[in-house]
Amino acid sequence: MKIAYLTTALAILMLCAPHASAQGVDELARADVKSSKPAPRTAEGHTDFNGYWKSIRGTITGNIGKDLPGMKLPLTPAGEAALQHNLTATIDPESLCIIGGTPRHNASGLPFEIVQSQKKVVFLYFYSYYRAIPVDGRKHTEDPDPSFFGEEIGRWEGDTLVVDSTGFKDEKVWIDENANPHSDALHVVERWTRPDFEHIHVDTLIEDSKFYTKPFHYARTWILGQPDETLAEYSCSENNVDQSHLGFGPGGIRPDGTRGYIDPKPLPPPVTPAKK
Amino acid sequence: MHARFAAFTVLIAGGLLASVPVVRLQAHHSFAAEFDGNRPMRLVGTITKVEWTNPHSYFYIDVKDDQGKVTNWACEGGGPGALSRRGWKRGDLKLGDTLIVDGYLARDGSHLIDARRVTLPDGRIVSGASAGDGGPQVPGTTNP
Numbered sequence: 001m002k003i004a005y006l007t008t009a010l011a012i013l014m015l016c017a018p019h020a021s022a023q024g025v026d027e028l029a030r031a032d033v034k035s036s037k038p039a040p041r042t043a044e045g046h047t048d049f050n051g052y053w054k055s056i057r058g059t060i061t062g063n064i065g066k067d068l069p070g071m072k073l074p075l076t077p078a079g080e081a082a083l084q085h086n087l088t089a090t091i092d093p094e095s096l097c098i099i100g101g102t103p104r105h106n107a108s109g110l111p112f113e114i115v116q117s118q119k120k121v122v123f124l125y126f127y128s129y130y131r132a133i134p135v136d137g138r139k140h141t142e143d144p145d146p147s148f149f150g151e152e153i154g155r156w157e158g159d160t161l162v163v164d165s166t167g168f169k170d171e172k173v174w175i176d177e178n179a180n181p182h183s184d185a186l187h188v189v190e191r192w193t194r195p196d197f198e199h200i201h202v203d204t205l206i207e208d209s210k211f212y213t214k215p216f217h218y219a220r221t222w223i224l225g226q227p228d229e230t231l232a233e234y235s236c237s238e239n240n241v242d243q244s245h246l247g248f249g250p251g252g253i254r255p256d257g258t259r260g261y262i263d264p265k266p267l268p269p270p271v272t273p274a275k276k
Numbered sequence: 277m278h279a280r281f282a283a284f285t286v287l288i289a290g291g292l293l294a295s296v297p298v299v300r301l302q303a304h305h306s307f308a309a310e311f312d313g314n315r316p317m318r319l320v321g322t323i324t325k326v327e328w329t330n331p332h333s334y335f336y337i338d339v340k341d342d343q344g345k346v347t348n349w350a351c352e353g354g355g356p357g358a359l360s361r362r363g364w365k366r367g368d369l370k371l372g373d374t375l376i377v378d379g380y381l382a383r384d385g386s387h388l389i390d391a392r393r394v395t396l397p398d399g400r401i402v403s404g405a406s407a408g409d410g411g412p413q414v415p416g417t418t419n420p
Contacts, residue, residue: 027361028407095305097331109408127304127331177306232357239329242310242352245382251308251410259306260410264313267378267393267414270401 028111029055030223037197039159044118047159047194052225054111061109062177063257064206064218071257073180079211082181086174087249093172095246097236099129100174101148102165102188103204106220107176113231114200121154121161128234133163140166146184148173161192175206177259179250183210198224304331307380307411310352311390315381319349319389323373328366330355332406335369335391337377351377351391353404364394364402373397377404380411 040048060066065073075083094100100108110126119136135154144151144167151167170184189205200222207215250259307313321337333353338346353359356366369375376395382388391404393414405411 027358092305092309095309095331234330234355234357236304236331238331239327239334240331241334241350241388242305242332245384245386245388246305246309247383249309250306258410260308261313261412264380264412265316266412267316267380268318270378270393271376271395 028109029057029059030225032056032058032223033198035196035198039194039196042116042118046156047161047192048116049114049121049161049192049194049200050116051200052111052113052229052231053200053222054225054229055109056221056223059109059220060257062107062259064103064107064176064178064180065216066107066257067217067219074213074216076209076211076213078183079181079208082183082211083179086179086181089248090172090174090179091243091246091248092177092179092250093174094127094177095240096172096243097240098172099148100125100127101168102131102150102152103190103206103218104174104176105129106190106202106204107218111225111229111231112222121163124231126231126234127236128231135161140164146170150186150188157191159193163190163192164188165190177250178253178257181211182206182208185210195221200224304355304406305409307390307406307409310382311380311411312383313380313412317379317381317389319351319375319377319379321349321375321377323369323371323375324348326366326369326371328356330357333359333404335375337375347387349377350386350388351375351379351394351404352388352406353391353394354406358407359402359404362402364396364404368396368398368400370397378414379404 042048055061063071065071105125113124115122120132120134122130122132124130131149131152133152133154138153140151140153146167146169148169150165152163152165154161154163165188168184168186173182175182185208187207191203193201195201202220204218205215206218252261254260254262319337319339321339323335324338325336327334332355335351337349337351339349340346374397377391378393379389379391390411393401394404395401403414
């Protein structure tokens with residue numbers, strides 16, 4: 001009889017095992033590790049950010065307010081109205097193949113790659129978008145053409161790469177996956193560091209006096225991918241069948257601040273055990 | 277004694293599940309913006325078309341109901357990159373093969389489901405989910 005119970009126990013554990021191992025797949029995120037190596041440096045002595053960077057498992061992604069008390073953004077009345085508009089009258093611009101821009105890409109759970117040269121730092125994103133940040137001493141122009149990433153100017157402050165961005169679009173933009181808004185008054189200052197070999201970190205200051213009553217911060221750390229990991233081709237409008245089936249807004253937001261159903265109904269049980 | 281042992285077993289299994297870190301990533305769009313989490317369903321049908329494309333892969337299956345009426349359904353999966361990383365290759369889907377697709381119905385009620393869990397003709401059960409769409413986790417697959 002004990003054998004029968006042992007069999008039951010093993011069967012239950014086997015049912016769990018694929019789930020556990022599935023979660024161990026480093027498809028887009030990686031478990032965190034402690035690094036024993038310092039950050040590398042370029043020939044010029046700057047911090048070397050080159051690499052393929054992935055989410056750290058357990059990070060709350062997609063929510064630009066994650067570091068605020070109660071994750072509550074300091075919206076102005078105009079900002080609140082813009083949020084309600086996004087929730088009830090707009091389809092996620094990214095799903096319509098529109099660039100997510102800054103700072104949305106920093107809140108994403110998707111990996112990105114950095115290619116760095118002496119006077120330029122280039123971020124390559126999962127959806128085949130990129131931003132090339134000049135780090136050559138130039139200043140902001142007087143009236144930059146509005147864009148999704150804004151006019152981005154880089155400079156070094158010691159080992160920190162500071163990216164100052166202005167000149168943003170104010171239509172067809174969500175500031176994060178949860179449909180929070182930003183206006184054309186957005187000003188973003190990113191402070192990028194590489195605390196050790198395995199990690200890259202950003203501390204972001206977000207100012208938008210039209211939609212937010214005060215500036216706020218968003219911080220995030222990513223972990224280095226494996227040496228052979230890189231981005232693949234991704235043509236967003238190749239076959240965007242889903243576009244005509246999407247509703248407005250991101251859907252529900254869960255208590256942990258991420259989008260999705262709180263308690264979806266389960267699928268029918270699998271028909272056969274999963275094969276190894 | 278036996279009951280206590282069984283309860284212990286369930287506790288251990290539950291503990292293992294609970295200890296698995298939850299991953300929240302972002303996909304091309306939110307699962308909840310397209311699919312109804314309260315309308316899971318199973319389709320069994322033969323493959324009529326395969327689109328191994330971005331931002332999603334689609335495969336289409338003919339499903340026969342109890343009255344013999346055949347309806348063609350679209351099944352939405354992750355892009356080729358995501359599916360390939362899970363060991364699912366384009367050649368795994370051949371026209372005329374039978375698939376079992378467990379997923380969620382589109383919110384607009386069209387013949388479109390989220391290919392959350394797919395039982396391939398060779399018996400493998402794979403996740404077809406779009407990586408990090410915020411949709412339900414599905415035990416027994418390489419669901420992201």
